[in-house]
Amino acid sequence: MVEVERVETSASAGGHEERQSRAVRKVKVWHRRSMVDSVEHAAVLKRVHDEAPWSGRYAFMITMSAAIAILGMLLSSPAIVIGAMLISPLMAPIVGLGFALATFDWPEVRKSLLALVGGTALAILFTALIVLLSPLQDMTSEILSRTRPNLFDLLVAVFSALAGGYATIKGRGETIVGVALATSLMPPLAAVGYGLAAANMAVAGGAFALFLTNFIAITLCVALMARLYGFGSALSPRQTQGQAVALVLLFVVLAVPLAISLKQIAWEAWASRAIRNSITAEFGGNSRIVALEPVFTGSKLVVRATVLTDRVHGKATEDLERRLSKSLKRPVQMQLSQVLANQGSGRAELERARAADTDVGVDRLVRADMAARLSLVSGVPVDEVLVDSVARVATAQVQDGRSLVELMQAEARLATDSPGWTISLLPPPGALPPFALSDSILEDELQAQAIAWALGRRGTDSARVSARRLTGESAAAANARTALVAQLLEAQGVIVEQAPALPVDRELERDRGREAVRAVQIEALPPAPKSEEPEETSAVKSGKARVGQA
Numbered sequence: 001m002v003e004v005e006r007v008e009t010s011a012s013a014g015g016h017e018e019r020q021s022r023a024v025r026k027v028k029v030w031h032r033r034s035m036v037d038s039v040e041h042a043a044v045l046k047r048v049h050d051e052a053p054w055s056g057r058y059a060f061m062i063t064m065s066a067a068i069a070i071l072g073m074l075l076s077s078p079a080i081v082i083g084a085m086l087i088s089p090l091m092a093p094i095v096g097l098g099f100a101l102a103t104f105d106w107p108e109v110r111k112s113l114l115a116l117v118g119g120t121a122l123a124i125l126f127t128a129l130i131v132l133l134s135p136l137q138d139m140t141s142e143i144l145s146r147t148r149p150n151l152f153d154l155l156v157a158v159f160s161a162l163a164g165g166y167a168t169i170k171g172r173g174e175t176i177v178g179v180a181l182a183t184s185l186m187p188p189l190a191a192v193g194y195g196l197a198a199a200n201m202a203v204a205g206g207a208f209a210l211f212l213t214n215f216i217a218i219t220l221c222v223a224l225m226a227r228l229y230g231f232g233s234a235l236s237p238r239q240t241q242g243q244a245v246a247l248v249l250l251f252v253v254l255a256v257p258l259a260i261s262l263k264q265i266a267w268e269a270w271a272s273r274a275i276r277n278s279i280t281a282e283f284g285g286n287s288r289i290v291a292l293e294p295v296f297t298g299s300k301l302v303v304r305a306t307v308l309t310d311r312v313h314g315k316a317t318e319d320l321e322r323r324l325s326k327s328l329k330r331p332v333q334m335q336l337s338q339v340l341a342n343q344g345s346g347r348a349e350l351e352r353a354r355a356a357d358t359d360v361g362v363d364r365l366v367r368a369d370m371a372a373r374l375s376l377v378s379g380v381p382v383d384e385v386l387v388d389s390v391a392r393v394a395t396a397q398v399q400d401g402r403s404l405v406e407l408m409q410a411e412a413r414l415a416t417d418s419p420g421w422t423i424s425l426l427p428p429p430g431a432l433p434p435f436a437l438s439d440s441i442l443e444d445e446l447q448a449q450a451i452a453w454a455l456g457r458r459g460t461d462s463a464r465v466s467a468r469r470l471t472g473e474s475a476a477a478a479n480a481r482t483a484l485v486a487q488l489l490e491a492q493g494v495i496v497e498q499a500p501a502l503p504v505d506r507e508l509e510r511d512r513g514r515e516a517v518r519a520v521q522i523e524a525l526p527p528a529p530k531s532e533e534p535e536e537t538s539a540v541k542s543g544k545a546r547v548g549q550a
Helices: 002-036 041-051 055-075 078-087 091-103 106-133 151-169 175-181 186-197 203-226 241-283 314-328 341-356 358-377 404-417 441-457 475-490 508-511 513-520 538-549
Strands: 288-297 301-309 332-338 387-390 393-397 422-426 460-466 495-500 521-525
Touching: 041 091, 041 151, 055 078, 055 106, 055 186, 078 186, 091 106, 091 151, 091 203, 091 341, 106 186, 151 203, 186 203, 203 241, 241 288, 241 301, 241 314, 301 314, 314 332, 358 387, 358 393, 358 404, 404 422, 404 441, 422 441, 441 460, 441 475, 460 475, 460 508, 475 495, 508 513
Parallel strands: 301 332, 393 422, 460 495
Antiparallel strands: 288 301, 387 393, 460 521
């Protein structure tokens, strides 16, 4: 009986294995007929190998793409950066390297790597040269966005590489343009050049890490897609033992940095979710996280967050720092801004504090509320906002590059929303921005109003205005621009001193541009001295005149 059961069990297992093997054979047959046999392998490899090596056209297009990318990033123009990505030829050697790895073709691996390394070095050096010669060297948002790989960058690279590999195999050449646009290859190299020229190794290192992560992910995904469509070692010449070892080492060299980057990216994604969940748990379901920016560089993790909440949480910063430092096993510094979503509930909380006769609690809530609102409007961290809840005065020193018009309007909005308070947004220190005359009198008047506001915030009502002559322009025309700006400022109550036209500076025009030099310079002067004697009225003056005539 036992033997019969064993035989039946064995027969059942054998039948199951046979069914599995039939299913596997069907999948293999489908794969060979639908995918492998549908591809002209020799034609695809010839096309890939023809486009991958170094050439004069490749070097020229790399140079032009790099130049356009860095100029677009310095001008903070996404459209220009997109144009650089469209003409970048970097995808060709990367696709060639992926196919060479799939077929174990060492000569093609070497050609593709030489083209890739040469193009990378050329792009970095040329962009660094442009930055060194450029008058614009400020770090823009376009540069900052390319200084650190994240999970979404990696996913874009993976999906784009799979699409690019498929398009190459199927001969859909027009799809490669979209793949070049989607993958972030040339802009990070331009950011590396910027970092080297500006001696900012953090930017250079982070941007190169982004490029390296994307390059490795694209190469391995293209190789995977090629293997899926039947590209293997049978399509390449026989390798020597040394070449085989070199190929294995290359796989390791590519895989190790990608694994390290993946580990860091995964940890940062997990940490970001943990930070968001902790903030949500601290403030409850009635709150909303308006902005969350964790900064992972450095020994201390800095978290900048703005929360829209129905009530102010006095110890939220300390609680979150303690909780996150424990869960993330890393020191955490919170820069938390709390903005009351419902002013009525805020007032109700203040009334409850007053009813409990807790003056300290009332003062703390008032200061926290005002500091959070002023921080949200001005962009200044909460701990740098000065609030005097007794005198009802709030002041913030702005450091970013917002225009004077934006700051003036932001201060006005906040003052309207805060009756009984004196709100002061102090414009950034340094020289006032030049007055660029426009075709609209309304824009010019608004600009003059903003300059008068900025002078007032600096404690003065006086300014000196001067225009510089342009090449081919007369001194009278430059003085006319000075007079027009002076008239606009005087209409806003500014005491203006008009300076003679400055001489022509062709080098300045070449470096900054003709329109920038055309703008009229504004220099703040000490306030005009007040007359100690009161001004006589017209009635007194006429009375004196009548006495004199008599």
